[in-house]
Amino acid sequence: MQENTRKKRYFTGTEMLLFCCSEFLTVLTFLIFDRTHYLTLTASLIGAASLVLNAKGNPLGQLLMVIFSVMYGIISMRQAYYGEMLTYLGMTGPMALFSLISWLRNPFQGKRSEVAVNRLSRKEALLCIPLTAAVTAAFYLILRHFHTALLPLSTLSVATSFLAVYLTFRRSAQYALAYAANDIVLIVLWTAAARQTPSYCSVVMCFLIFLANDLYGYVSWQRMKTKQVQQNVR
Numbered sequence: 001m002q003e004n005t006r007k008k009r010y011f012t013g014t015e016m017l018l019f020c021c022s023e024f025l026t027v028l029t030f031l032i033f034d035r036t037h038y039l040t041l042t043a044s045l046i047g048a049a050s051l052v053l054n055a056k057g058n059p060l061g062q063l064l065m066v067i068f069s070v071m072y073g074i075i076s077m078r079q080a081y082y083g084e085m086l087t088y089l090g091m092t093g094p095m096a097l098f099s100l101i102s103w104l105r106n107p108f109q110g111k112r113s114e115v116a117v118n119r120l121s122r123k124e125a126l127l128c129i130p131l132t133a134a135v136t137a138a139f140y141l142i143l144r145h146f147h148t149a150l151l152p153l154s155t156l157s158v159a160t161s162f163l164a165v166y167l168t169f170r171r172s173a174q175y176a177l178a179y180a181a182n183d184i185v186l187i188v189l190w191t192a193a194a195r196q197t198p199s200y201c202s203v204v205m206c207f208l209i210f211l212a213n214d215l216y217g218y219v220s221w222q223r224m225k226t227k228q229v230q231q232n233v234r
Contacts, residue, residue, distance in 0.1 A: 010113070015052060018216060022048040022209045026202075033201035040199075043071035044206040051213035054168075055176075055220040057108070057115040062100035062168075069093030075203065079193050083143045083154030084186075087161050091135075095165035102169055108228055117225040118171035128163060135162045150189060157185045173221035176214045183211040 011019070026044045034040065047068040053061030069088040076084035103115040136159040140151075148154050160182035167175035186207045194200040 010056070011052070014216075015055065015220075018213065019048065019052045022052075022213060025205060025209060029202050029205040034199040037075075037199055037202070039071055040075055040202050040206075043068055043075060044202065044209070046071070047206060048209055048213065051210060051217060055213065055217035056113070057103070057117070057221065057224055058113050059100050059103040059115065062096050062103060065096040066093050066100070069096060079197075079200070080149050081154060081189065081193075082146045082148045083139070083151075083157060084189070086139065086142065087158050091158075092161055092165055095169055099165070099169045102171065106171060109231070114224070115171055117173060117221060117228055119225075120167075120170060120172050120174075124170070128166060131166070132159055132163050135159075150192060153185060153189045153192075157182060157189065160185055173218060173225055176218035176221060180211055180214040180218070183207045183214060187211070 023045060026041065026048060030041045030044075046064050050061045050064035050068055053064065055061075069092045073085045073089035073093070076082070076088065104112070106116045106118070108114045108116040136155060139158040140155045143151055143154055143158075160178055164175055164178035164182055167178055187204060190200055190203040190207065194204050
């Protein structure tokens with residue numbers, strides 16, 4: 001009976017612990033430093049939930065990321081982080097939608113709750129470098145025109161964000177590492193904002209939680225890739 005129950009569990013004990021800790025720390029930070037910006041709280045809760053689902057290769061995670069992108073874009077606009085606003089509303093959100101379609105079209109063995117992990121060819125992996133550079137350069141000119149706060153960091157955020165969303169769309173396990181790099185940039189970016197406005201500590205905690213989830217996501221996708229290869233061989 002216990003074995004059947006374990007087989008039916010969708011989330012592992014580690015994933016449930018990670019999710020519960022993420023949501024708890026999000027609420028706790030909000031209660032300590034904010035208590036007013038409920039959009040930030042809601043976005044953080046939705047974002048953490050999306051990452052747990054993304055780690056499972058579940059397309060629902062991409063749907064939640066679309067919602068998070070809209071909310072985060074509004075939060076960034078209020079802080080004059082126009083780079084973040086443009087990145088999430090003009091790139092991350094739309095790419096999450098494309099990723100949702102891609103993941104739904106490529107289920108593993110017809111299983112809608114698990115996407116088939118893709119392995120990029122060497123040619124495509126190398127193509128990511130000039131493609132990311134071109135997008136970053138274009139965004140840099142736009143961000144400079146709008147006098148974006150902390151321009152170098154905002155530009156670096158664009159680079160890591162684009163690489164992350166592209167790899168997500170292509171169903172590569174490396175997407176999680178790219179998002180982890182983006183999380184680190186955003187932690188620095190919002191820490192600077194939190195020095196002037198303590199309520200933004202909630203956003204800093206949000207991306208600290210994202211970093212932990214993205215690192216786990218990479219481990220999870222590596223396991224998923226190995227499992228899928230083994231099942232395809234049988």
